[in-house]
Amino acid sequence: MAAAHESSGPRRFADPAVVVQSWYVAARARDLPRGGVLRSRPTGRELVLWRGLDGRVHAADARCPHLGAHLGHGRVAGDDLVCALHHFRFGSDGALLEAPGVTSRPSCRVRTFPTTERWGFVWVWQGPRALHPLPGPATDERLRVLAFPEQRFACHHHLIAVNACDTLHLGPLHELELAEAPVVTIADDFSATMRLRGRFKTAWKRRVTGCNRHDFDALFTVSGGNLCWVAVAAPVPFQVIFAGRPDGATGSITRSLLFLPPGSTRRVWRVLALLLLLLKRDHDILDDLAFMRGFTDADEVLATFVRHIDAMPVG
Numbered sequence: 474m475a476a477a478h479e480s481s482g483p484r485r486f487a488d489p490a491v492v493v494q495s496w497y498v499a500a501r502a503r504d505l506p507r508g509g510v511l512r513s514r515p516t517g518r519e520l521v522l523w524r525g526l527d528g529r530v531h532a533a534d535a536r537c538p539h540l541g542a543h544l545g546h547g548r549v550a551g552d553d554l555v556c557a558l559h560h561f562r563f564g565s566d567g568a569l570l571e572a573p574g575v576t577s578r579p580s581c582r583v584r585t586f587p588t589t590e591r592w593g594f595v596w597v598w599q600g601p602r603a604l605h606p607l608p609g610p611a612t613d614e615r616l617r618v619l620a621f622p623e624q625r626f627a628c629h630h631h632l633i634a635v636n637a638c639d640t641l642h643l644g645p646l647h648e649l650e651l652a653e654a655p656v657v658t659i660a661d662d663f664s665a666t667m668r669l670r671g672r673f674k675t676a677w678k679r680r681v682t683g684c685n686r687h688d689f690d691a692l693f694t695v696s697g698g699n700l701c702w703v704a705v706a707a708p709v710p711f712q713v714i715f716a717g718r719p720d721g722a723t724g725s726i727t728r729s730l731l732f733l734p735p736g737s738t739r740r741v742w743r744v745l746a747l748l749l750l751l752l753k754r755d756h757d758i759l760d761d762l763a764f765m766r767g768f769t770d771a772d773e774v775l776a777t778f779v780r781h782i783d784a785m786p787v788g
């Protein structure tokens with residue numbers, strides 16, 4: 474059944490043994506004041522975050538390469554991090570700058586990771602250098618940002634990011650009837666988009682969401698296997714980012730960020746109704762999903778996203 478969709482390359486989609494290079498939420502920005510040090514495990518790997526006195530955030534492997542003390546006990550000096558145990562001092566690039574009491578300074582360094590700060594969160598790139606910017610609304614868009622509480626799932630985070638790309642489930646589970654075939658575009662090695670238009674089959678669902686006047690019309694961008702950015706054009710304009718990361722051996726955590734244009738309260742209710750109807754029952758089913766590649770010809774959109782993620786570089 475699935476032979477036409479298979480490839481002989483790597484299969485990184487939903488593989489808990491690898492972490493695809495991407496941006497992962499590491500902390501709330503407010504939890505890391507200037508001079509602050511924080512422990513974080515955005516992808517299961519133990520990291521230390523610190524904010525230099527100049528306000529910039531840095532991320533590094535948590536273990537001091539000297540004798541392995543946790544750098545989370547350390548302190549910030551200028552832009553650098555000083556290990557608590559023997560006061561070895563590491564620069565924001567991970568280089569060892571000072572080793573007090575040591576005559577011949579060792580050449581050890583700590584591995585660092587790129588960071589960025591947006592929408593009230595610190596994001597860490599899982600990999601040596603960021604291969605693309607964090608996707609999302611343009612910085613000059615005046616949008617209200619609402620961060621929902623984290624949600625835990627028992628399944629891999631890739632499955633959550635591509636949930637909407639499983640277009641075959643939109644009718645049976647969400648009663649959403651597609652107005653046309655989804656248009657999929659592979660933007661680059663890290664991102665692919667899907668334009669989706671449709672309407673709810675039931676009248677009350679069309680009414681509460683505003684779909685009685687305009688079809689649901691949205692552009693989904695799946696990036697790095699863990700980020701799904703949805704830009705909804707109609708029936709009510711808003712954007713949302715689902716940012717996933719691994720949790721434990723096979724589970725995941727998703728942080729959802731809602732971006733609202735300045736508008737009326739009624740619009741907010743429509744947005745929430747739409748999200749509720751489109752996400753209803755997904756959580757329960759995803760929690761129990763043991764992903765299999767039994768793709769049919771009707772799963773081609775999902776299979777395209779899965780193959781795309783299969784080939785992404787790992788950290």
Ligand code: FES
Pocket residue numbers: 537538539540541542556557558559560561
């Ligand atoms: S273990 Fe960090 S300086 Fe020695």
Ligand SMILES: [Fe+2]
Pocket residue numbers: 636637642646647751752755
């Ligand atoms: Fe769904």
